Amino acid sequence: MLKLNITSETAPLKAVVLGTAVSNGPTPLLEDAYDPKSAEHIRAGTYPVEEDMVAEMEAVAAVLAKYDVKVYRPKLIEDYNQIFTRDIAFVIEDKFIKANILPDRDEEIEAINHVIEQMDPHKVITLPEEAHAEGGDVMPYKDYLFVGTYKGNDYKDFITARTNMAAVKALQELFPHRKVISFSLKKSNTEPRDNALHLDCCFQPVGKDKAIIYKGGFLIEEEYQWLVDLFGKENIFEITRDEMYHMNSNIFSISENVVISEKGFMRLNKWLREQGIKVEEVPYAEISKQEGLLRCSTLPLIRE
Template sequence: MLQLNIINETAPLKAVVLGTAVSNGPTPALEDAYDPKSAEHIKAGTYPVEADMVAEMEAVAAVFKKYNIEVYRPKLIEDYNQIFTRDIAFVIEDKFIKANILPDRDEEIEAINHVIEQIDPEKVLTLPEDAHVEGGDVMPYKNYILVGTYKGKDYKNFITARTNMKGVEALQELFPHREVVSFSLRKSNTEPRDNALHLDCCFQPVGKDKAIIYKDGFLIEEEYNWLVNLFGRENIFEITREEMYNMNSNIFSISEEVVISEKNFTRLNAWLRAQGITVEEVPYAEISKQEGLLRCTTLPLIRE
């Protein structure tokens, strides 16, 4: 049996599900794009090709191997995007929570049944149907569960709004001993530079007490200020609109001392190293064209 344990974003990683780009299928039609960044690249003829994305994901798999982390991969579905495992489920403490994601993506969770079967069935939870949550919006930190959401009445008009307040409330019920804090994120179906698809697109804790943040990803300034106060201004790396667009906040922590980051994030990677953090650089620029990066493609199961 897998003894799940995820209490935060940075404890030493022991087991993870890493997505796969194999048999990813043809470039989608524009009307089938789930986010504005994918749409932008479909229009421009620069949508990533399978071979490049496979190579990028294998570079991450190699880093995990180097650190002796147990890696699970989804079973292959022909011509299907199975890159972003963070969307389909997430672990908090010893609970495996299936996300209520876009209905077109139901098959993705079935492709990791070989992992779910190794978990105590009582610990595998499905939220109520009207409670929408995707893993990219959920971050356990200290006594908190930090959750990105969108509270607007026009929620259903945004394919980019993935976690609703019912989802936030469902998490509070599941984890009454933790404080669930929600953040309203800026959404756009058309301009990726103004769209925080998930919380990890504009914020992420890193190291012992540091955080990466993009102020304009937050609709409500007080909520952004709450995070700044939680970490302390001196512990925060503020990213620019263009860095947010390139997914600088979406790196992935192997531990407090080691992160995997994109090799082109020169400013961020220099800052991380200045904090005493080892940066394992990988190429991930092609994957980022689908508005997701390292955190999006990983589903951590066990951290120490």
């Protein structure tokens, strides 16, 4: 039986589901793109190819193995994008919460049934149908649960709006002892530099008490300021619009002292090392073209 436990972003990682880029399928048609960044690369003819993405994900698997993390992989679905496991489900405390995601992606959760079957069925939760949430928008921190959302009446017009207020409410009911704090994110279907697809595209706690943040990803300045005040300005690494576009806030913590980061994130990686955090660098620039990076492609199950 898998004893699920996730109470923070940075506690020592013991078990994780890492996505797969094998049989990722052909480059999608422009009208099938789920986000503006993928669309941009489809148009430019620079959409990532399977071979490169497989190599990038295997580099991550090798780092996880080095730290004795138990790694599960999805079963293979032919010609199907199964990279971003964080979208399909997430663990908070001892509960495995299935996301209500884009209907085209329902098969992805079935591909990890061999993992779900090892859990206590009472701990596997499906949110109410009207509650939409993806794991990239949900983060535990101390006694908080941070949730990225979009509150506008035009929610349904944004394929990039993935977590709604009904989900925020459902999460508060599931975790009454936590302070659930929601953040309105900036959305754009057309300009990836102005689109925070998920909360982890513009913010992430790292180390013991540090955070990476992009001010422009937040629709409401007071909400951004609240986070800055919580962590303290001296503990925050502010990223630029361009760094946000390249997914600098979407690294992945193996523990408070070790992160996996993209090798091209020079400024960020230098700062992390200055904070005493060991940076395991991997190539992940091709995968980032689909508006997701290291946190998006991992689904942690157990942290100490």
